[in-house]
Amino acid sequence: MLLDGEVERALCNPNYHSILSKHLRCAASESMIPASEVKQRFGDNAGNITDELLNQKALQLNEKSGDLFTHDHPHNSVNLRGATQDSVMLVDGNTNQELEELSLLQVYREVFPNAIYAMQSNDGNLQYYRSRSLDLESKQANLILLDSEPKLRTQATQDMTIKPLEPLREPRLVSLNLKDSKLRLTLSWAEITNHVTGYNLISKVRTITCSHPRCSRYHQPMQSDICTACSKPTRLAEITEVEEENLFDVAYTTHYQAPVLRIEMNLELSEPLQEYANKLKQQIENQFGTEIPSELTPLFQTEPADLALHSICHQIGIAVPLLVLSDRQDLNSYCETEKNRVNTLKTIAYFFDTTDGGNGTCEELFDRFEAFAVRAAQLVEACNCQYGCPRCLTDARCPQDNQALNKALGLFLLQAISDEPEFF
Ligand SMILES: [Zn+2]
Ligand SMILES: [Zn+2]
Ligand SMILES: [Zn+2]
Structure with missing residues (x-):
């Protein structure tokens, strides 16, 4: 596919709502835009978007001159490569080395304080970290490298x-x-x-269990040779057990x-x-x-x-x-x-x-x-x-x-x- 396939479609839509609104604000902050010329200069969509930005007080109108302006510096939130997502940098708490950047949604699911986070090291082995803190203001999560694979893992409830x-x-x-x-x-x-x-907090344990997926006691720990529910032979298998449930405040x-x-x-x-x-x-x-x-x-x-x-x-x-x-x-x-x-x-x-x-x-x-x-x-x-x-x-x-x-x-x-x- 790489060699013979068609080239992907590169889409750049300057009229896309979330892109145009950011560029309108940048333009208004650099040089005021006459409100009467917004559509002519920025396309038909710009009219509605300007009204919305005025409503949200993200743009202001000088009633006398009829110019749109803003005193903010919106450029910091505009990425020329596309729309940005909020992201957080994972940092090794001992070496201060930057490890990986994750989206906010991923960080909440995988790097909340106390979370066990697995990552592949440069030599291809899995390394395990424990999240020490998550600072949303500086957009950094602080992780501590663990010596060995932990017995218990963490799994977000969401x-x-x-x-x-x-x-x-x-x-x-x-x-x-x-x-x-x-x-x-x-x-x-x-x-x-x-x-x-x-x-x-979950653990993987090896135990005697029913390994018949249709059974109501499937993968529940058991003592007998025969499953008490479906009467099929039980066997040794690895199952996941919840050891502790934690709720965030x-x-x-x-x-x-x-x-x-x-x-x-x-x-x-x-x-x-x-x-x-x-x-x-x-x-x-x-x-x-x-x-x-x-x-x-x-x-x-x-x-x-x-x-x-x-x-x-x-x-x-x-x-x-x-x-x-x-x-x-x-x-x-x-x-x-x-x-x-x-x-x-x-x-x-x-x-x-x-x-x-x-x-x-x-x-x-x-x-x-x-x-x-x-x-x-x-x-x-x-x-x-x-x-x-x-x-x-x-x-x-x-x-x-x-x-x-x-x-x-x-x-x-x-x-x-x-x-x-x-x-x-
Ligand atoms: Zn596959
Ligand atoms: Zn899915
Ligand atoms: Zn069974």
Whole structure:
């Protein structure tokens, strides 16, 4: 793909709301702009944006001369390479060496005080740090290197909400090569809120347990040779146990507005997904018996439609930088269940721009969803891992900690999306 593929689309939209508003403020601070010439000089969008900036007191109007001005120095918040996200530098508390820069959302999830943070060193080995402090004013986190791998790990507890505020485009349908199946895409302006409310101390223990994913006592510690719930033989396995739950006094909250792409499946799609999942399960049971690899257990525990939707979000997210000149970090996804009119649960997926005010990635994804899906399918097919890896499935930034994913089911759904967009 690197050598033969098309060049990615480099998108620069100087009329994009979050970009234009910053440049308007810079211009007004350098030399006053006559209000009557704003549209002529900065394009049609500039009129509405100027009104909004005046409302927010981010611009001021000299009533006498009719000039727009500001006494602030907005240049510091303008990045010529694109829209900036708030980020925090991780610093080694002993050597003062800068380790890595993370977005605010990642820092809240992974580097809150006392968090155990794993990082690859220059020689490729994993090193473990404990976060000593997080200073949001200087945008620095102070980490202490640990001598050895700690027994207990930390895992943030968090909840995310996405609240669509107003539609940006007419919704559109994506038809699939599976009878009557469709995806519905809606692009809206939305509010994205994430609370990291605390963390759990978790440990990995080897214990006798039921290893049958469909059993109600799956991966719970047990003493007997036979599972008390399903009567299948138990075995020794590594399981995750929560040792301690901690709540923060005040949750770490990120809150911003940006374009969001909502994806829904129609009811007809659940049938072919269920059929394919049954086929996969049969193959897995034939191959492994009850000793099913942990990467494959979600298939036995989660609805195929939920698995497939979550998986394609990750897979498409990985393919995005191949089609538009954006970074994998510019976009993230989230799935949630929603009650519909007849009170049945339905899974909805959201893609959201990770930048306050948006960065254009969701809009591009809405317009060319089929092309992204086709490219994602090629990527996943070409990946030589068995059950999914960071190149084709998992994502360290997943708000759901990579729970409920399946490489094959995601690929099945991606392959059903044809290259030809259909407009309604
Ligand atoms: Zn059992
Ligand atoms: Zn892979
Ligand atoms: Zn995810």
